[in-house]
Amino acid sequence: MSKYFHPGPLLRSAYYGNRWRLKQLLGIKDKPHTDVLSSGMSSAVARYRRICQTLLNNLPDREFMRKAVVSEIGCGDCLAAADMMLALGAKHVHLVEFIPMIVREQHREALESLIADESLPNRGDVLADGDPPRLNADQVTFHEGLLENVRLPEPVDFLYSFDVLEHVEDLDGFFAYCGEVVRPGGLMMHKFDLSGHGQFEDPMPPLDFQTMPRWLYECAFPKYNRAVGNFADQFLASMKKHGFIDLNIIPIRVAEERYLDEVWPHLRTEAHRRDKQTVALLDLVVTAKKA
Numbered sequence: 541m542s543k544y545f546h547p548g549p550l551l552r553s554a555y556y557g558n559r560w561r562l563k564q565l566l567g568i569k570d571k572p573h574t575d576v577l578s579s580g581m582s583s584a585v586a587r588y589r590r591i592c593q594t595l596l597n598n599l600p601d602r603e604f605m606r607k608a609v610v611s612e613i614g615c616g617d618c619l620a621a622a623d624m625m626l627a628l629g630a631k632h633v634h635l636v637e638f639i640p641m642i643v644r645e646q647h648r649e650a651l652e653s654l655i656a657d658e659s660l661p662n663r664g665d666v667l668a669d670g671d672p673p674r675l676n677a678d679q680v681t682f683h684e685g686l687l688e689n690v691r692l693p694e695p696v697d698f699l700y701s702f703d704v705l706e707h708v709e710d711l712d713g714f715f716a717y718c719g720e721v722v723r724p725g726g727l728m729m730h731k732f733d734l735s736g737h738g739q740f741e742d743p744m745p746p747l748d749f750q751t752m753p754r755w756l757y758e759c760a761f762p763k764y765n766r767a768v769g770n771f772a773d774q775f776l777a778s779m780k781k782h783g784f785i786d787l788n789i790i791p792i793r794v795a796e797e798r799y800l801d802e803v804w805p806h807l808r809t810e811a812h813r814r815d816k817q818t819v820a821l822l823d824l825v826v827t828a829k830k831a
C-alpha cells in the first residue's frame with residue numbers, strides 16, 4: 541500500500557458520508573447550522589477578515605463596484621463580504637446559498653470587529669438598524685438554493701464566491717447560469733480551494749486524496765456533501781464554454797515541486813491527462829469577464 545493512501549481517514553470519511561447519505565434517503569433533514577460562527581467569535585472574525593482581504597486584494601476593479609448589482613454565491617454564514625461590497629458602493633447584493641441564513645446577534649458582533657479594522661472598508665450596511673438583527677432588505681436579498689436552480693430577479697454586474705466552486709456538483713449548470721445572469725461586460729471572481737477537505741486536509745499533504753480511484757472516492761464521499769475533486773482546468777473550460785473571456789488565474793497556493801513529483805505516479809488516472817502545472821494549483825482566484 542502506498543504511503544499516499546490513508547485507510548483511517550478514508551474509513552472515517554466513509555462513515556460520516558454514508559450516515560449523511562442514509563439520512564437523506566430517509567428524508568431526515570440536517571439542522572441548519574452556522575459553521576463558521578459556531579466555531580467561536582475569534583476564529584469566525586479571522587475567517588471573515590481573510591475572506592474580505594482576499595477578495596479586496598484581487599478585485600479586478602474597485603471602481604466597477606460603484607452602483608453595481610452584485611451576487612455572492614455560497615456565502616455560508618458570512619455576511620462580511622457582502623457588507624464590504626456595499627461599502628465599496630454596490631447598489632444591491634443578492635446572496636445565493638443552499639443553507640438557510642439565520643441572522644443573529646453574533647453577525648453584528650463579528651461585523652463590528654471588521655468595521656474597526658482600518659484595512660477594510662466595511663460599514664455594517666448589510667444589517668438593518670434595530671433588533672432583532674436582520675438583513676438590510678433595501679440592499680440585500682437572500683435566495684435559498686443552489687445557484688443552478690435559483691433565478692435572480694435582475695442581471696448582475698459582478699458575481700463572486702469564496703471556497704464554493706470545489707463543492708459544486710453541476711459545474712456546467714452553475715456556469716451556464718452565471719453566463720445567463722452576468723450581464724455582457726460584467727465580471728466574475730471566484731476563490732477556490734482544490735486541496736483535500738475534511739479528514740484529508742492540512743496537515744495531510746494536499747493531493748493525497750487524489751490518489752484514490754474515483755469509484756472509491758464516490759463510495760466514501762456522497763454528492764452534495766463533499767469537495768468534488770475537480771482539477772483547475774475543468775472550471776476554466778466551463779467558464780469559457782459559457783461565454784466568459786479574459787480569464788486571469790491567480791495562484792494563491794501551489795503544490796511543492798518535490799511533493800508533486802513524488803505523488804504524481806500515484807495520482808488517479810484523470811490527473812495524468814493534465815499537465816503538472818494544472819494539477820499543482822491548490823488554491824486560486826480566477827477572474828473573468830462576460831463577453
Ligand SMILES: C[S@@+](CC[C@H](N)C(=O)[O-])C[C@H]1O[C@@H](n2cnc3c(N)ncnc32)[C@H](O)[C@@H]1O
Pocket residue numbers: 576587591613614615616617618636637638639685686687688701702703704707708709714
Ligand atoms: C465551504 S462553504 C464556504 C462558505 C463561505 N463562502 C466561507 O468561505 O465561509 C461552501 C458553501 O457553498 C455553498 N454551496 C455549494 N454549492 C453551491 C451552489 N451550487 N450554489 C449555492 N451555494 C452553494 C454550500 O452550501 C456552503 O455553504
